[in-house]
Amino acid sequence: MDVGWNCTGAIWGARDVQSDTVYLYHEYKRSHAEPSIHVQAIKSPGEWIPGFIDPASRGRNQKDGSQLLQDYRNLGLSLQTADNGVESGLYSVWNRMSSGRIKVFRSLGKWLEEFRLYRRDERGNVVKANDHLMDSMRYLDSRVSHMIVKPLPKVQVQPPRVGAWS
Numbered sequence: 001m002d003v004g005w006n007c008t009g010a011i012w013g014a015r016d017v018q019s020d021t022v023y024l025y026h027e028y029k030r031s032h033a034e035p036s037i038h039v040q041a042i043k044s045p046g047e048w049i050p051g052f053i054d055p056a057s058r059g060r061n062q063k064d065g066s067q068l069l070q071d072y073r074n075l076g077l078s079l080q081t082a083d084n085g086v087e088s089g090l091y092s093v094w095n096r097m098s099s100g101r102i103k104v105f106r107s108l109g110k111w112l113e114e115f116r117l118y119r120r121d122e123r124g125n126v127v128k129a130n131d132h133l134m135d136s137m138r139y140l141d142s143r144v145s146h147m148i149v150k151p152l153p154k155v156q157v158q159p160p161r162v163g164a165w166s
Contacts (some may be wrong), residue, residue, distance in 0.1 A: 001052065006031055007031045009133045010133075011136040014147070022102050024105065038072075050080065050148060051080040055082065085140035086126060104161050114134050
């Protein structure tokens, strides 16, 4: 999850452990909305799904980022901080992509739009514009080993009846 007032983006992924392939299957991207609006949309694919967020959380300083992270947690999101190392993260994602271990559903139109525009400038720096889902993908990749399996529903066990039968 990459947050900010101008735009908040999130990407959902599932991992096939045997092939170490990550499937990106759901996206969220919206501008100019309060955290409570974002949380409602982010919970919709499944409240049990944990998330990973930029540790700075787009705050002006580290304290602002920590407060925003806590605000999202207080609104019910299960969030851990991601590794936001840009170059190491880009290398890891590129390695996964070039080996065919990231698969993207065609329905992710906003992700595809960002991916087509994602680039470096003449100095080799990543252009930081319209990149919220790209950053979200990088955060997801940084914590792929922390993905969990959907918990099974709790089964209500009926206590045994006491008595006789015939």
